[in-house]
Amino acid sequence: MRGIIKIAVLVVIISMVMFIVVACAPKAPEATTTEEATTTEEAAVTTEEKPAEVVTLRLMMFPDNPPDEEMYKKMIDEYMAANPNIKIQMENVPWNTFQEKLKPQVIAGNPPDIARISSQWGTEYAEMGELADLSEFIDTGFVDQFQEGRWVTCLYQDKPFGVPETSIAIAMWYNKNLVDKAGVTLPKSVDDAWTWEEFYEAAKTVQSKGGAEYGFAIYKSFFPYLAWIYSGDGALLKDDLKTPAINDPNSVDAIKFLTDMHVSGVAPVSVAASGDADAAQKIFQAGKVGFYMSGVWLLATFNDAIKDFEFAATYLPHKEGEDPATNASGENLIVFEKSKYKKEAFEFIKWFTNKENSDKHLGAASLLSPRVDTNPAYEVRPDVLKVFAEQAAVLKIHWALETHVPAFPKLIAPLMDNMTLALTGKLNAQSAADNIADEVNTVMSE
């Protein structure tokens, strides 16, 4: 009996060792296809010499909204049907955990072939040498299809590592019922946008006469916080993209004005203090907020969720004497250096972002396009998307560049910490800005 037990235990040990060795072994190199790609209108990849082996591409993405996710699946199926030798495995990861899933894979040497990322994440991976240089695949004239402010976010040391896929912009959502009840007249164009003071008065009026619990709320994220700072001609970094500009007078003024709106009760301090990034969205959806500063990606969500009141969008206010501003970036599709199928990956991206497919995808997903020839047939609220598109057009290149520096992901936490302390009145605007500036200097010297 003892002998049988010993043998059984030995078998278990050997099985477990084999399991561990197989699980931890590096991936065996896959057979590569030998091919010369011929590009057709549909960008089908063909081989000349013998039937193409199946190429499997791993695509990791986060959806902006449910229609976006559905379009992704539909278009991937369409591409695979047109290219039978290409298999695309889509991995859908929520945005707020995307980096936590992607970064360990990259560091462990097992990244996907393609990833859809927020534009501010790309250069960190490029600096690590993890992204493929796509120069060899890009034809003359390809770059001219995209808006400059979006294309620059796909470059590292002037070499392209990705292709812009969407554009997103910050503007001002509003509760039409409350605004109309308050009798507030909205600006008709981005050039006609309110000054900060005019907006403050409008928000207070909506609160007092429109019945809103809060006149204004802002999405708790660096994205709209920086948009507000830009609206005062402030910035996070100076033109050298290394020295802090966040504690310059214009930036501090912007933080101070935003703080005053919170501390005076026009905007909810609870949102600024909350760890729930969607706190402001929830109270807007509950019909308690007049104006909500957030992004275009919410359109499809609001369209489904908001039934008790009418919502629309208007233009962001700006400091008197300064230009209208926004924060605009978007998602890029990138190819990893460790991918064995960079060419196939790029061919898919090129197909996915061509005018026809881009318009189809973004029209259904209610997202803005990074293309210069964009004309999506928006299925939902084209009036709202028109406002966001006009707002996105005021983007200055510096704003796109400063959130694109490789160190930017390391600056988000201290920026958010100090903005929370400022907006809740725990720290004055100058001290908060100085703290952020200190962190900028520390991170830039790493």
Added chain:
Amino acid sequence: MNFVIAKKPANWKTKNAYIMISPGMLLLFVFLVVPCIYALYISFTEFKSGAFVFVGLNNFKILLKNKIFWVSLLNTFYYTIGVIIPSIVISLFIAMGLNRKGGYAATLRTIYFLPVAISEAIAAVIWQSVLNPDVGIANYILQLLHFPKIGWYADFNWAMPTLIMVSLWKNVGYYMIIFLAGLQTIPQEYYEAASIDGANWWQSFRNITIPLLRPSLFFVYITSIIFSFRIFTWIYVMTQGGPGYSTMVTVYYIYREGFQRSHFGLASAISTILLLILLVLIIFQMRQFRLFKTEEEFR
């Protein structure tokens, strides 16, 4: 009745015993010990441009001067003390109240245990919604009763007590079960004999229940320390370490530095320090509970 840890298995065949536990030990070694050793190595490096560069004790020096690290340690102790004492007291008294057959005891035991069965992430999302300062049902009820709204997890002063409250809701049922099991091993004759001798409730509790529950008490005490030091999900879902740094605990700070800011070396250094603190605490507590004594020493 003596409760001691046997120092040496007297009549086991030691070789067979080691063979039997070797599969588990192998798993532990590969998936626990090796990563711990690697993490220790990482704590002496810095992640730069895709590679780990050796920097010696630099990360530990940075931590000595890092205000947020010290705040996170203080908050961890604040949370731990805030959770342990009520956990033990509440769960023990519930267990004592429900240590009976029949009636509603079984139903109540199930009700108290239900929160344990819910995953922490789901529980955190539910409480985040319930305690939302602006649209949550908790404040709605408070306002109906003419009480002022509470900021809950979005208030600098209330954030940590809120986390302690939801943690207690989640964990009391688990500790209750542990104490129930311990209480059911205490012979009723002891209480009957004490009663005959004129002992009141408190005297019985102090001289019979507590001493005989010592292993359960120790287990609950140590596990609640470990769980408290490891708190993460509640913070991640509800507060993100805020408002300000009022709920920034050490484990969340490790996550933030490692995953959000790619300071892997610094994050590993923090986890090394946290491990050392926990080890010291646990060893100290084990000595306090006299669990290192052999049967002979105990007599």
